[in-house]
Amino acid sequence: MRSGLAPKLIFVVYLVLLMLPIYWLINMSLRTNEDIMSGLSFFPHHPTIEKFLEIFDDPTWVHAFGVSLTYVALNTVISVAVALPAAYAFNRYHFIGDKHLFFWLLTNLMAPAAVFAMPFFQLYYAVGLFDTVWAVVLAHCLFNVPLAVWILEGFVGGVPREIDETAAIDGYSFPRFFIRIFLPLIANGIGVTAFFCFMFSWVEQLLATTLTSAHALPFAAVMTRAYSASGMDWSLLSAAGVLTMVPGAFVIWFVRNHIAKGFALGRV
């Protein structure tokens, strides 16, 4: 239905512009600091992976990477799990205060992290969760749970109500209906939601670094090591930056078809 070269051309130009800064980072990560400072170069003339090896050999880096992945995974699972029944309730029923509650949930997306960093620190310190992955998991729930409810609500709305009624007539109990029939119907929505939860938890740094100090230090916090008294270790910083993109790229690869089909509201 659409033809012509123009859209393709525009798209390719956009992709190139999009990739340039990322390419530049990869380019930097494969060069030594002396090489970087010696001048502009479009590709590494003497590519080296020494900085990557340095990161893999250092238990602090590896541990921090594991910590980051752990809290992101836990947060994604919790957010989606608690948001599913809530999204169903918001879409299917009227109940006292439903609209206000929904909007209140959304307001939590608007809380600037810079403001809440201090009170968060005090709260999690008081309950003894400071410097554990759970502190970060719970803190990220503040914005990921409302977001998950919001996205899932749209997908629940895409499933015709007749399906609920038919299942009830066929003698399905509610939990059985919900798990066996309803969840598979909104699998796309769950994929998309999980992707967004993963993304926002993975990229959030301010709370993650405020709520941890040694044991549960996230990867991004360890990156500050590259700023040393002797100046910036651009090469190390770039290599670490390249590594932070890897998990995200994997996740998006797995949900790419859901994203494409996703938000197909009302066409299930």
Place this chain on the structure above:
Amino acid sequence: MIDKPINNRAWFFVLPVLAFVLFSSLIPVMTVVNYSVQDTLGENNFFWNGDSWFRDLLNPHTTIGARFNDALFRTLAFSFVALAIEVPLGIAIALCVPRRGWSVGISLVVIALPMLIPWNVVGTIWQIFTREDIGLFGAALTGLGLHYNVTQDAVSAWVTIVVIDVWHWTPLVILLSYAGLRAIPDAYYQAARIDGASRWAVFANIELPKLQKVLVIAVLLRFMQTFMIYTEPFVVTGGGPGSATTFLSIDLDKIALGQVDLGNAAAMSIVYYLITLTVCWVFFTIMTQLDRRRDA
């Protein structure tokens, strides 16, 4: 539209969500409210201070009031500029994304990549990329004979922050719009072809109205995020030169953590929060009203 049944037991479905969100929001919010009405002479002795922090803040003739006004204006201007570029650009690119074939998967992964980079790494990427000596962007602009200097020139700093935001977040608009476009049944396009509709007519009468729902999500999310923008200016410009890129959250951070002026910072964050809330509420209400009118 069929009316939803009233069922107050649905609250049980919402309870887990409530528990998780309340745990992380109630006490921190109350702490901020507390600080906003108290003053201290040190040593953790706080006393009631009424609304005086707020009165100072909202009076443009006080130092803090003037500072707040400036930062608020800068932040609103930034949100406006960013949305004005990202939303049309996002829709336009979404129309160009391939719909079938091997290139779909790759395209989506590449588009989404910037969003999956942690914020401080985004800062790092652009810190390098905009340097005149080792960064392509900085070197290219300088090479073209433009006066480009992030740390000394206010225009450069602003352009840089906007470019970063567009680079970082247009993909969100693209992905949401793309998903919305894919949801349009082919029958609509066939009908349009039979009627001999122009490309523009198809866009204005079929695609754009169908995109409304996802665009609400995209615009609301983008407004909230640009209004709270923090990391990019913090890492790349540090709020400078002068205070050219000192947006609200940067200013808040300076007051709360830099000067440990908790009363002012708390009052400021509450006013800030209320502004976001109002804008979103208005937007939300308008959009749901439109939705209802269309369904009716």
